[in-house]
Amino acid sequence: MNLEDCRRLDAEDPLAALRDQFILPSGVIYLDGNSLGVLPRTTPDRIANVIANEWGEGLIRSWNNAGWFDLPQRLGDKVARLIGAGAGEVVCTDSTSINLYKVLFSALSQAKAAGNRRVVISERSNFPTDLYIAESLCREHGFNLRLIDESELADALDEQAAVLMLTHVNYRTGAMHDMQAVTRMAHQAGALMVWDLAHSAGAVPVALNAADADFAIGCGYKYLNGGPGAPAFAWVHRRHADRFEQPLSGWWGHAAPFEFSPHYRPAPGVGRYLCGTQPILALAALDCGLDTVLAAEALAGDGDGMAPLRTKSLALTDTFITLVEQRCPGRFTLVTPREHARRGSQVCLAMADRAPGAYAIVQALIARGVIGDYRAGDSQMPDILRFGFTPLYIGFEDVWNAVEHLVQVLEGEEWMRPEFNRKQAVT
Amino acid sequence: MNLEDCRRLDAEDPLAALRDQFILPSGVIYLDGNSLGVLPRTTPDRIANVIANEWGEGLIRSWNNAGWFDLPQRLGDKVARLIGAGAGEVVCTDSTSINLYKVLFSALSQAKAAGNRRVVISERSNFPTDLYIAESLCREHGFNLRLIDESELADALDEQAAVLMLTHVNYRTGAMHDMQAVTRMAHQAGALMVWDLAHSAGAVPVALNAADADFAIGCGYKYLNGGPGAPAFAWVHRRHADRFEQPLSGWWGHAAPFEFSPHYRPAPGVGRYLCGTQPILALAALDCGLDTVLAAEALAGDGDGMAPLRTKSLALTDTFITLVEQRCPGRFTLVTPREHARRGSQVCLAMADRAPGAYAIVQALIARGVIGDYRAGDSQMPDILRFGFTPLYIGFEDVWNAVEHLVQVLEGEEWMRPEFNRKQAVT
Numbered sequence: 001m002n003l004e005d006c007r008r009l010d011a012e013d014p015l016a017a018l019r020d021q022f023i024l025p026s027g028v029i030y031l032d033g034n035s036l037g038v039l040p041r042t043t044p045d046r047i048a049n050v051i052a053n054e055w056g057e058g059l060i061r062s063w064n065n066a067g068w069f070d071l072p073q074r075l076g077d078k079v080a081r082l083i084g085a086g087a088g089e090v091v092c093t094d095s096t097s098i099n100l101y102k103v104l105f106s107a108l109s110q111a112k113a114a115g116n117r118r119v120v121i122s123e124r125s126n127f128p129t130d131l132y133i134a135e136s137l138c139r140e141h142g143f144n145l146r147l148i149d150e151s152e153l154a155d156a157l158d159e160q161a162a163v164l165m166l167t168h169v170n171y172r173t174g175a176m177h178d179m180q181a182v183t184r185m186a187h188q189a190g191a192l193m194v195w196d197l198a199h200s201a202g203a204v205p206v207a208l209n210a211a212d213a214d215f216a217i218g219c220g221y222k223y224l225n226g227g228p229g230a231p232a233f234a235w236v237h238r239r240h241a242d243r244f245e246q247p248l249s250g251w252w253g254h255a256a257p258f259e260f261s262p263h264y265r266p267a268p269g270v271g272r273y274l275c276g277t278q279p280i281l282a283l284a285a286l287d288c289g290l291d292t293v294l295a296a297e298a299l300a301g302d303g304d305g306m307a308p309l310r311t312k313s314l315a316l317t318d319t320f321i322t323l324v325e326q327r328c329p330g331r332f333t334l335v336t337p338r339e340h341a342r343r344g345s346q347v348c349l350a351m352a353d354r355a356p357g358a359y360a361i362v363q364a365l366i367a368r369g370v371i372g373d374y375r376a377g378d379s380q381m382p383d384i385l386r387f388g389f390t391p392l393y394i395g396f397e398d399v400w401n402a403v404e405h406l407v408q409v410l411e412g413e414e415w416m417r418p419e420f421n422r423k424q425a426v427t
Numbered sequence: 428m429n430l431e432d433c434r435r436l437d438a439e440d441p442l443a444a445l446r447d448q449f450i451l452p453s454g455v456i457y458l459d460g461n462s463l464g465v466l467p468r469t470t471p472d473r474i475a476n477v478i479a480n481e482w483g484e485g486l487i488r489s490w491n492n493a494g495w496f497d498l499p500q501r502l503g504d505k506v507a508r509l510i511g512a513g514a515g516e517v518v519c520t521d522s523t524s525i526n527l528y529k530v531l532f533s534a535l536s537q538a539k540a541a542g543n544r545r546v547v548i549s550e551r552s553n554f555p556t557d558l559y560i561a562e563s564l565c566r567e568h569g570f571n572l573r574l575i576d577e578s579e580l581a582d583a584l585d586e587q588a589a590v591l592m593l594t595h596v597n598y599r600t601g602a603m604h605d606m607q608a609v610t611r612m613a614h615q616a617g618a619l620m621v622w623d624l625a626h627s628a629g630a631v632p633v634a635l636n637a638a639d640a641d642f643a644i645g646c647g648y649k650y651l652n653g654g655p656g657a658p659a660f661a662w663v664h665r666r667h668a669d670r671f672e673q674p675l676s677g678w679w680g681h682a683a684p685f686e687f688s689p690h691y692r693p694a695p696g697v698g699r700y701l702c703g704t705q706p707i708l709a710l711a712a713l714d715c716g717l718d719t720v721l722a723a724e725a726l727a728g729d730g731d732g733m734a735p736l737r738t739k740s741l742a743l744t745d746t747f748i749t750l751v752e753q754r755c756p757g758r759f760t761l762v763t764p765r766e767h768a769r770r771g772s773q774v775c776l777a778m779a780d781r782a783p784g785a786y787a788i789v790q791a792l793i794a795r796g797v798i799g800d801y802r803a804g805d806s807q808m809p810d811i812l813r814f815g816f817t818p819l820y821i822g823f824e825d826v827w828n829a830v831e832h833l834v835q836v837l838e839g840e841e842w843m844r845p846e847f848n849r850k851q852a853v854t
Contacts, residue, residue: 025484032487039483047474047708055655056466057452060459060798068655095703097677098525124689129678129703132691136676140567147689172687221704228482228495228707249563250524251556260599260803262551262574264559276522276556277648279709280655281474371487376687 001322006396009319014299015312019393021292022225029398029405031372034171034199034346034388037225043288050284071283072231072252072274078290079224079233081297082306083197083216084207089235091270092286093252093278096198096219096232097129102246102273103215103234104134104165107192108141109244111162117190118143119160123150124380127171130196134165149380150175153182157189164191168206169199169344172375172384174336176204176344180211187212198222201233202293203313203345203390205306208235215240223345223390225289231282234273241269250275292392312391313345319396320347320387323403328410331355335384345389348375350382358383363420364409370402428749433823436746441726442739446820448719449652456825456832458799461598461626461773461815464652470715477711498710499658499679499701505717506651506660508724509733510624510643511634516662518697519713520679520705523625523646523659524556529673529700530642530661531561531592534619535568536671538589544617545570546587550577551807554598557623561592576807577602580609584616591618595633596626596771599802599811601763603631603771607638614639625649628660629720630740630772630817632733635662642667650772650817652716658709661700668696677702719819739818740772746823747774747814750830755837758782762811772816775802777809785810790847791836797829 010016023039024030030038054066062068076090083090093099104120111117120134124147131147138145148156157164164186169176179195186193195216200206202223208216214237220230245266251257252274255265266272296305317336324332324347335348351358362374362385377383387402409415437443450466451457457465481493489495503517510517520526531547538544547561551574558574565572575583584591591613596603606622613620622643627633629650635643641664647657672693678684679701682692693699723732744763751759751774762775778785789801789812804810814829836842 023479023483025486028486030486036482036487036490038486039478044475044478044483047478048471051466051471051474051654051712052450055463056450056471059452059455059457059465060463060800061793062655063463094521094525095677095705097679097703098521098675101675126689127678128681128684128687128689131689132676132678132681135691136672136674140674227478228489229704229710230706232703245563247563247567248525248528249559250522251559252524254555254559257555258803260555260805262553262555262558264562276524276659278522278656279658279706281712282706282709283656285478285708366488373487376685378687 001319001326003397003400006319006400009315009396013312013395015296015308015391016395018295019395021295022393024393028369028371029402031370031387031389031394031402033390034222035373036221036228037223037289037390038393040225040288040292042291043227043285046284046288047281050281068280071280072278073271075283075287075290076233076270078294079201082201082206082293083218083235084209085235086209089238089241089270090233091273092220092231092233092283093274094232096217097133098248099217099232099234099273100130100133100196101137102248103194103217103236104137104163105247106236106240106244107163107194107215108137108143110192110240112141117160117162119146120144120163120165121146121148121156121161121191122165123148125170125172126167127196127198130165130167154185157185157191159190161189161191163194165194167196167198169204171199172348172381172386174344174346174348176342178341179206179213183211183213199344199346205310213237220286220289223293224286225292226286227282227289229282230286230289231279234270236270236273246273248275252276252278309391313389314340314343316389316391316394316396316399317343317345317347319399320389320403323399324349324406327403327407331410347387347389349385354382357415358385359423360415360420361385361409364415365405367420368405368409370405428746428753430824430827433746433827436742436823440739440822442723442735442818443822445722446822448722449820451820455796455798456829458797458814458816458821458829460817461649462800463648463655464650464716464817465820467652467715467719469718470654470712473711473715474708477708495707498707499705500698502710502714502717503660503697505721506628509628509633509720510645510662511636512662513636516665516668516697517660518700519647519658519660519710520701521659523644524560525675526644526659526661526700527557527560527623528564529675530621530644530663531564531590532674533663533667533671534590534621534642535564535570537619537667539568544587544589546573547571547590547592548573548575548583548588548618549592550575552597552599553594554623554625557592557594581612584612584618586617588616588618590621592621594623594625596631598626599775599808599813601771601773601775603769605768606633606640610638610640626771632737640664647713647716650720651713652719653713654709654716656709657713657716658706661697663697663700673700675702679703679705736818740816741767741770743816743818743821743823743826744770744772744774746826747816747830750826751776751833754830754834758837774814774816776812781809784842785812786850787842787847788812788836791842792832794847795832795836797832
């Protein structure tokens, strides 16, 4: 595979025009859209308008006149199209962690109402905030949190299992679960299924209703391009939405918030998963980000925008894997699964033979404008070089150039410079 | 009192220059800053810069390079100066409702650790979202929520009282509690004191540490001018901050979030009251709003900006009360306390003799550009016309003109027009 092949793939890419939706910094190949998505071209004007006109001129009147009240639901309906959910089943609100608290609380409430199962199962390698929230709720509600490796899943789903809580695409490895099969396994064992879609929504096809999942949450600032700390989302299957209350029972989740009744009465459906007043600027920015992903629908023959995005995403990650193995032979181990059905939209590498340099190589690449990130290893997992490939704005020549930089960083031993070996906080 | 008196008060106003900090719509007298504050002049450029440069150009690097990580603490230190708290004691994050959930959970945890008290006391007239959150936590933790009128407070604080949770300035009446005296009463009865400062922060002097309160939360989008749905804040007294965990234990409240440890270890101090990734656009807008209030410090001889703001606020509300009583005799009853020590920064009127028209008069005023709001009554409380007076940008001639419009709305029976009598959602 060579540069010409990559250019040909770009020329044939039916989604190539989608890149124009973004303002990308020059001199940067951005392989970190799995951590923070890029800036949509529409966002600056939209937010300037929200600030100057809706807020500055409209002031309090904009709650009614500018449609601020139902932004969480309107944006939720857009997210629903990306995750195989129905209109009215999703709200955009709060943070991923807080939404997980809400839906996991509901799941535990259901388990308590249904019987004596008192175990929540998750993966040891799940994103830590999910485990922290689960720890807290389990302690409070008398459940045990059982952390397992993926291979132990079938055994772990025993008669004590109340809830299986997994992240669909692992943040550190890029490995993807088979949502339908895992959900079926959980249900057959009598457990509820909670999915974290932080690295899935807008990145890979998701079919929550088809998989018959119970609850899901996800992130607005990664593949949905909603901006730093964008509001997250929550989905609740219709069979649960009206039955359980979440404990963050603020006035925005009340059936009639402007009655100012002293007693809480939950809104019908997923509306009860709202809590306090929502950040309108942040929601408006998320709206622009969602539109960049939904734009793929118009390019898809059948209106399913995630299918062509997935095709391109796999081609991008295939290309990266091929080029790294071809041009940096023996230097890296592939951590992300090679099998398409098991791979998200990122590729994670470890140093072969646990050689040093993972952190410094990432820093040297960033200094060259190739922005990926580093995730420190632990007893279970090596240090990782993580590269996200967002088909909306990454092309095949970008992949070639990224690997070319990687080759140069390695060949010149550039990564050994002291400035690339001083650690600071990373996201 | 006449127009000339009002103009003389404006001419003598030492804070008059602060109005230039805002972009105010022309033709509007905005008496709803207690619901949604106005737009600071610095906000559009600040947010445009955050979007274009910090996000668009800096992308993921801005978590380190643009100081995104510690925004909740840096803004918290600014809020601290407005509420009599110390640096490092406040975080700006999430919504008021969610922050109340966190601090009230901590208060209940402390009560459970300390003994058998199992009653949370609040006012029936408290802002509903506070009562909804308290309802939820009480049900979950085996506490009773006892709702009282203010006159019943001393009796209610019995040997069962675990927590007294009050809003300092009532959203509907504008009545203000004596924070020091009430906190002392709660402590003498053996109860913890939780204050909601939604209508206090930036509006009236608050001295949390001097009052020896235990927990407080407040709102960023009212008197702090942070924009629609701006992040809220939480304060925890230093004696509690390290001792109790809140249950929304997301990774931003972890002692070392980027260790990605599978187990939660709370950050020292109030940092543990953070949960998920924070909305950077919304925090940056709040930062601009906070600076508009802190600007009063520079004009105050002793650096205490809230003192001159309070002096002007009381003069504004005094003027409004005087003019309404002088020019609309017999039409309204004053709901807000006349006594300065008991009054927040708003004036609430009810129709005299329960005459109809409260809603329609507010609508007719809004149509004339005098923006206050309406709060429906109930069995305890009449319908209310609510007018907030923000000394940062409201002047005495504004007050004169607002009352002049009110006189005209009443004299011409303008409020009886059908278009002013159709109700829609209001905030």
